[in-house]
Amino acid sequence: MHVLEVPQWQGSGAPTARRLAEGAALLAGMVPYGTRLRVPVDEESSVDGIAASVRSMLPPGPVLTVGGDCSVDLVPVARAVSQYGARLKVFWFDAHGDLNTPESSPSGAFHGMVLRTLTGTGPASLVPDTLLDPERIVLAGVRDLDPGEQAYVASSGITHLRDTSGLESALAPGDVAYIHIDLDVLDPGVFSSVGTPAPGGLQPGELLDAVAAIASVAEVVGMAITEYEPSSAADQELLVPLVRGLTSAFAASKKS
Ligand SMILES: NC(=[NH2+])NCCC[C@H](N)C(=O)O
Structure with a gap:
């Protein structure tokens, strides 16, 4: 297993986004195993440029990507789509849908558009070659959707589960799972x-139970943990066992 650290803040519109770089390093340090790789990010970096670096550095096999903002997961999810196609289910654990288009986005920030871009609508340079079918998406814990996102969820065939217990029933026999976690799902x-x-x-226990339930019925082919903006010691202490539990479930997932 590889741990890909992407200290990107450029996809977030939050005034505190610069904390995401430190958050990425802290998260990567909490993962109890794996070979750690770090994508270079600096003041000059753009979301496009970082995506290109992720593409060239993403190792084969299972990867835990740690952000950084949510859009660090664009390339890892796109690769899973091209590898697994209609067998893949993408579980998007997040407070938000990240389903805005450049036109519908209230903030203009790419982290609120990343999942929509994976389905084919987004900044042209970031739309992947192989598109994610909205019917392969499960929104988990999502509770803050902008009007354009609500309309898209209602019309696109996306599964939206407010209650995360039993969400593994979204998986059909033979399916594999990609698990995206934005820590604002907590x-x-x-x-x-x-x-x-x-x-x-x-x-935290509900998140862990849901991820463990997915991993007990399907192979987890990739995972991301994103959007950590360190601001308190108590939050950092909470993350240590949570990250250990999430990554253990990933590593121990059923092999198909
Ligand atoms: N991954 C996130 N934290 N996304 C927040 C998105 C907030 C808002 N819906 C927007 O598009 O601007």
Whole structure:
């Protein structure tokens, strides 16, 4: 297993986004195993340029990508789509849908467009060659959708599950899973080190149980943990066992 650290903040519109670089390093340091690779990011870097670096550095096989903002997952998910096609289910654990287009986005920030871009609508330079069928997407814990996103969810065939218990039933026999985690899926009352918090989120145990349930019925072919903006010692302490649990479930997932 490889751990790909992407200290990107350029996809986020949050005023505190610069903290994401430190968050990426802290998250990578919490992963108890794996070979760590770090994508170079600096003041001059663009989302396009970083995506190109991720593409050239992404090792074959299972990769845990740590952000950085949510859009660090563009290339890893796109690769899983091209490898697994209609067998792939993408579980998007997030407070947000990240389903805006450049036209519908209220912020203009790419991290709110990344999942929509994977389905084919987004900044032209970032749309992948092989598109993700919305019917292969499961939104988990998502509770803050902009109007354009609501309309897209209602018309596109995306599965939107507010209750994360039993979400593994979205998997058919033979399916494999990609698990994207934006830490703002957690309730801000228990974890608030994120740039775009939204009330009504999951407890850490609920997130872990849901991920473990997916990993017990399907091969997890990739995972990302994103959007950590370190701002308190208590949040950092909460993440240590959570990251260990999530990555252990990933490593131990059923092999198809
Ligand atoms: N991955 C995230 N934290 N996304 C936040 C997106 C917020 C808002 N929906 C936007 O598009 O600007």
